[in-house]
Amino acid sequence: MTRSLLPAHRLRWGAAAWTVGVLQYFICQVVVAAQWKTSYSWTRNFISDLGNTACGPFAPPHGQSAYVCSPAHTTMNVSFIVAGVLAAAGMVLLRPLWARQRTVAVAFWLWIVSAAGKALVGLVPENTDVALHTLGALNMPLGGLAVLLLSRRAAGLDQPWRRAGLALGRIGLIGATLTITGQFTTHLPWGAGLSERLASYPANAWMLLIAALALTRAHATAPGPAAPASQATAHHSFH
Template identity: 30%
Template sequence: MADYAERSDTLAKCGAALWIVAAVGYLILEACAAAGFVPTYSYTRNYISDLGVNSPRAYVMHAAFYLQGILFLLGALLIVGVPDNRRARIFLALVAANALGNMVIGTVHAGPAHRVGAALAIVGGNLAIATGSAVVVSVGARDWYRRASILVAALGLLCLLMLLVNSTTATANLLPDGAWERGSVYSITLWQLTTGAYLLRSRRR
């Protein structure tokens, strides 16, 4: 039993490290693609997908989508292990939806299929935060972590809603489209990064 627990702990640490690599790697690759955008790229006005279409370094952005999707899913599998309850199975299903969505938008760069992929990635990822906050940490985890995770997920989904409102009304409500879209995506990146660090720190103790 001790050997099994040690192996499980090692796998969970590897999963947490993969989440950190996914978050940091995505942001670095996105910045590289943005640096090659012509004439200039705005993080607040341009869509993220513009980097996968109009940037000379579009292939870098495609790689970022794949990196995020694959490592988020692989990390979740290592952290959770064999799901033994309904909440864990739902969490893994939502992470899988995010991974599938990222692979779709990394492959199909415009059109209905691209929009479906974006919806899977954003909605699946933010709902995974809300579910995963009670799955990936120990039972004795501090309440602040779970409350903060729920808040991050709610903000991500709110940003997506505001993006849809902007698209429907064809006007910038409070913030431009790019800012709202990034809010709905960066919520997932932020949760991966902070949760990965939280898991590594807590398991080291």
């Protein structure tokens, strides 16, 4: 492959990594939740409850106890790991979308640490080491902050898409704040699971947005088909 084709090639692979990572993450949540013998609540249960490896009451630090039993927990934990690995790989591949600036560099490493945290959530389920698992869960505020910073600096991002990215970053940070607050109070009018999803899902939506941008940029930068040799020879003969 020639050097001129490398950027478009990177953008396509980066877009693929983020698209696959996000889609498998959501599909696995639906599939694993459907395996619960008791009803899994998308507003009250944490996402991590899907990866809990034991059956019985479980309470996060400062949170309320709830019965958790996820028969397909291995599937969800593998999904967390895959999501983290592909989030990091996609960011490395899509790095050409952003200028070489200090703010971008900070956001880049925030995202990489966030992706590592996502993988850690799967490697250390909530019931095995809640402190280490909670450390991994910091991927949500870190990811939201990275989205905010990168949405301001994405090259070629039209204003409506830039505003969408900024909005998603803000929603993610608000969700992270509500998730932390929900650990210390029972007076929120919604469940802790909904707050956590407000913290987690916006970054995933942003990944799909940037993946679409990357594919558009890759198509625009890819060279057109070369002229057939016979046409090139004929053209040369007239000169």
